Amino acid sequence: MSMDDYFYNGELMKCYELAKQVTSEEEKARAQKYMALFEQYDLDRYPKPTAHGEVQHAERADESYPESDLVVEIRAIEEEEAFAKRIQQLEEAAKTGTPSDRAQSFFTQGELFLFAHHYNESVHCFQQAVKENPNKAVYWGITGQTMHRFGWMPFDALGYLEQAIQLDPINPRWKWNKALVLIQLAKDLQMAPFMANAALALEDALASCGEQQRSLKDAIQNTMDTMDSYVFS
Incomplete structure (x- = not known):
């Protein structure tokens, strides 16, 4: 496939990688334009998935994922003190937990912000989850979905969705x-x-x-x- 083929199919990272390999003088100008565009959206700074043994969960009938079970549990807490304590534990996990724990904490915080209609904070947390564990497709996918739904640029959303599809085709x-x-x-x-x-x-x-x-x-x-x-x- 050509750079244009990848671009129009929303496969931005593949287009970017192909553009970096261009040696033909005829194609260099086009390749440089693609690279400049994608670097504007930080594709060159994306975390690199390794996907060693990561389980990619299927979406359930109610459109949820196991990774979202924790936010359901937290939102069900009615007592204010217990809720505050649970949030404190969540924030502590983001600081001192394993990479997997930190990723799940950020993802849960992102969903809590999403329910509260704080979309910038939500996307920031989802991006942190991706950084901590770039092997889980749902982190990439929900980031891209949230970006698309709440006003980010299309190329921002596509970059994350492409990685989600790559990990969970x-x-x-x-x-x-x-x-x-x-x-x-x-x-x-x-x-x-x-x-x-x-x-x-x-x-x-x-x-x-x-x-x-x-x-x-x-x-x-x-x-x-x-x-x-x-x-x-």
Whole structure:
């Protein structure tokens, strides 16, 4: 695949890595433009996944992940003192725990901020979770999804979603979110290749849904049914 192929398919890191390898004088100018664009969005500073034995959990029927169970537990605490103590423990884990513990703490804090509608703080915590454990797809994916939903630039979101798909290529949610960002780019930039690749990503996402993932499947199908209206509205 060419740099353009990767770019229009939302595979920014692959485009970036290919651009760095360009030696042809004819392609150097284009490669430099791609590298400058991606470095603007810090792709060159992304944590490097190693993926040694990391379990990538499937999304459950209620659209949750095991990594979110802790935030459900904390939000169920009604007594103020007990809640404050649990938050203190969470913050302490982010400082003194193992890398896995720190990552989970930051992810949980990010979800708590998300429920409280503090989106900047939420994304910051999710990014910290990625830094502590770059091998868990859900950390990358939820970061990208949150960025897309709450006003970050499309290339910010795509970079994280690409890594989520790379780590967990059978997860339909990350493919769906990638398609949503590509649709946004097709609308904003009026570039048809983004739309064509969004359609392919949606088909792949739908095919990847498990039997129990009916809610997610319905959401993906709805996007497929209405995607033209996103662009031409």
